[in-house]
Amino acid sequence: MKIYNHLSEFKKLDNAVVTIGTFDGVHYGHQKIVKRLCELAHATGGESVILTFFPHPRQIIDPENLDLKMINTIKEKAGILDALGVDHLIITPFTRDFSNLGPEEYIQQVLVETLGTKSIIVGYDHRFGKDRKGGMKELESSAKLFDYSIEVIDEQDINDVAVSSTKVRQALLRGDVALAAKYLGYHFSLEGRVIKGDKIGRTIGFPTANIFVEESYKLIPSDGIYAVEVLMGTERYKGMAYIGQRPTINGMTRNIEVNIFDFNQEIYGQDIKMFFLEFLRHDVKFTGLEALKEQLKQDKEDTLAYFKKLSQSPD
Structure with missing residues (x-):
């Protein structure tokens, strides 16, 4: 073309x-x-x-x-x-x-x-x-x-x-990425560069890659936790993404982060792409990092359960 x-x-x-x-x-x-x-x-x-x-x-x-x-x-x-x-x-x-x-x-x-x-x-x-x-x-x-x-x-x-573009936007803005995928015929994605964060995630066992999306006009889905597939080069990984202001640590800016499963490489400066497969939960404020850690353990279990169910689907 x-x-x-x-x-x-x-x-x-x-x-x-x-x-x-x-x-x-x-x-x-x-x-x-x-x-x-x-x-x-x-x-x-x-x-x-x-x-x-x-x-x-x-x-x-x-x-x-x-x-x-x-x-x-x-x-x-x-x-x-x-x-x-x-x-x-x-x-x-x-x-x-x-x-x-x-x-x-x-x-x-x-x-x-x-x-x-x-x-x-x-x-x-x-x-x-x-x-x-x-x-x-x-x-x-x-x-x-x-x-x-x-x-x-x-x-x-x-x-x-x-279907209409408006319906797709509305679905994404309420976090319903599964419905958006039905409308689109493919999974909504975000692509951006990995930038340095404050590394709080790794202190509680859930290191995340912080993503900077350059295009300011690009729609960002509702705050929350999502099951995602991560594409780096030709390699694909399972993971869970977070969108929100990190209320547990009184965050002031909206972040896009992803915890990539079975992955421990330094990827600062690299471009990665996330495909949003399923909404898991809304963003909430926890009493502290320990409570957040326990919830993230559950989030990971829920994400893995989703991928297991997906792999067993006849489709």
Whole structure:
């Protein structure tokens, strides 16, 4: 898959099969559209093109809203779309100027003159152009003029999977990573660099790797303890992750830590990736480190029990 960081980098195609959207999470609903995009491109001898935006349009249109976080980083989104077989991914900056393009300008300047669109696949509720005034009416009225076809993924097809990026975010923000995985078709992950902490965990027998996630826009799940799988290079390990402010020691900042089972190497400065499999419990304040230690023993038992159950599952 070829990746472009601006529309200006893209060379117009003879037969572009296009879809457009933020595709945050690339969940089952998105995957349905992307798979159809690739099928149509293959069937018509064209090339599949996805036009997406960064930052998220809502972050530009409503810059005061700092609460909107993304399920995927740009790198993660690109990796998923690549695996689905997309030929071209354009990640164009969503700017005020871009948002002010009228629907007709958008169709002519972006879809036709820049991309070379011959087929476009959109969801039934796709909106575009200034103030989201453009829709199916505008696409259809310009189709004959600019010689492109339109395929609509209807409401029933999308609703059959009963999923949206908002639903995924809501599940993650309450810690329900198992439900999020059902929506997404894969396990939510966090990737970051291992940084030095205050090493309290190792004094009670549970050393942790402290993770710094560089992308400030990346959604962090609810505080608590999770069963996770940890990827370092090509090696995978079982572990339990903690997200929270460490109330037992009166912590002031939100930490992301992971206790990796059967592992004792120094990995400061390395990048690791955690896949969130199951929520175990909420974060609570204990009477002291000894009480915390006892709870962590139970958490580890619960995590190992989860992995044992997982290994025995017929799936």
